[in-house]
Amino acid sequence: MNPLTYHGAARLLEVLPRSGIREMAALSQGRPGLIHLEFGEPSFMTPPLIRQAAAHAIETERMTYTPTPGPLELREAIAQKVERINGYPCRPEEVFVTHGATGALLLAQASLLNPGDKILFPDPGWPNPISQALSLGAQPEFYPLPSENGYIPDPSRLTIPKGTKAILINSPANPTGAVFPREVLEDLAALARREGLFVISDEAYDQIYFEKAPVSMRALYPEGTLAVYSFSKSFAMTGWRLGYLVGPEELLQGVQKVAEAFYSSTSMVAQKAALAGLKGAAADVEAMRLAYRERRDQAIEAARELELYRYTPEGAFYLMVDVAQAGDSREFAKRLLLEKRVVAVPGTAFGKVAARELRLSLAASSEEIREGLERIRQLLQEGSR
Ligand SMILES: Cc1ncc(COP(=O)(O)O)c(C=O)c1O
Known part of the structure; x- marks a missing residue:
């Protein structure tokens, strides 16, 4: 049709x-x-403390544009959360607040891919970033997450087509709930380094895990990884539309130009709410x-x-x-x-x-x-x- x-x-x-x-x-x-x-x-x-912070901000503050990467206070709180929860060093300059993880995935791809570039996606995988790649004129390719392997990829069997610029990984994963073990991520990091690939690491579910805490790809391959996070899932804030990217500072300066072109800053009320959540909703x-x-x-x-x-x-x-x-x-x-x-x-x-x-x-x-x-x-x- x-x-x-x-x-x-x-x-x-x-x-x-x-x-x-x-x-x-x-x-x-x-x-x-x-x-x-x-x-x-x-x-x-959404937890009461977060809703109250938003209501208070609406009552008492002018709702204005904010700096495109997000206000410094929020980026500082995010950097602390990343160090505490995701387990790798993070400075506020390496944080960029986005319109949900969806916005982070779009900005990451728009900042890395030229028309015709290939990007590898997991199959099965959440489809939205694939549509984003298509929108940018990039060419999606796929690597399997076999059910018989618990939906974990086998890096030694991964073929990288010529012209591939980036690989997207997603752990904990939608739609399978798989969490990639550290060894697999280490092998993927080695592969990406060898092949000169960027990694977009979708960690929207970083705080929803049932066994060991997930390892972040950015801890293993900081120079080439853009990590994607969200307030949607762990803070029950899907409708607030807030997420963030963590990546190399120089790259984020370029990302800022893309964000300014696409939608400028994110919602100030959502930022106020998220800040309260980071400070008090653990x-x-x-x-x-x-x-x-x-x-x-x-x-x-x-x-x-x-x-x-x-x-x-x-x-x-x-x-x-x-x-x-x-x-x-x-x-x-x-x-x-x-x-x-x-x-x-x-x-x-x-x-x-x-x-x-x-x-x-x-x-x-x-x-x-x-x-x-x-x-x-x-x-x-x-x-x-
Ligand atoms: C794997 C994955 N990444 C990103 C997102 C988008 O999250 P957000 O609401 O922050 O845009 C979702 C939402 O379902 C998801 O499943």
Whole structure:
């Protein structure tokens, strides 16, 4: 289907793929009583202290433009958080506040890639940065995250096509919940150094992990890594639209020109809120992390009972379920919605490798996750009769 109905509009409107996540959300609209396991966002309210700080700022301050990389006070607080949580040295000059991690990914790619340059993306992977690369005229290429390897890449088998400028990695990962072990990241860092590649390290879920704290690529390959973070997930702030890049200072000076051209500074009220969160919401972040871990554990237990278990996600809040016996996951997800009233995202939304899997969000309640898995089981059994 050609979405380009407005005569003369840009080719980009045709080139960009439709989001498979949105497709399921659209199909579910106007149908009450569904179990929603498709959302990639926290089910929690933003912590009270953050909301109060925003309300106070609105009441008492002029809402103005801010410095494009973000106010110094916020960048200082972020640099301290990075040192404390992400475990590598960070100065405020190496921090750039962005319009969510989505904005950080766009600025990073726009600052690194020329038209025609290749960039490697994980498959399965979150699709939005791929569309950004296409928008920039870059050429997306893919490396597999095999399910039989727990969705962890094997750097020794990674082929780097000629003309590749950068590789995107995402750990903890959407859609799999995999957390890349330190050794794998070290091998990837060595590879990137050898091949002269930039690494865009999407760490939007850095504070949602269930076993060991994730290692940051920027700790291992600082000269070539732009790390991407978000307030959306760990602070339950998706709607505030704030994130940040951490990267080499000289590169960020160039990024500033790109940000100024694209959207200037980010929202001042969101910045005030985020600053309060960094200073005082550590206990809330930890409580949410533990709640996600609890849901993950319960989901795994239910998956085992229903004989749908394959692996244990170690971070983020997603679980991939194998529906290979039913064939294509897109058709299966549609049937699941229409016949069993459960909304999940087909693996086809994340590339080719997981085309026969479904992504469930563990941000839903344990009861909903269990019931959702139960109905998947039923549909699989009915399908194979
Ligand atoms: C892997 C990954 N990176 C980045 C983002 C975007 O986060 P933000 O809300 O900060 O733009 C998401 C959101 O789902 C995500 O899953």
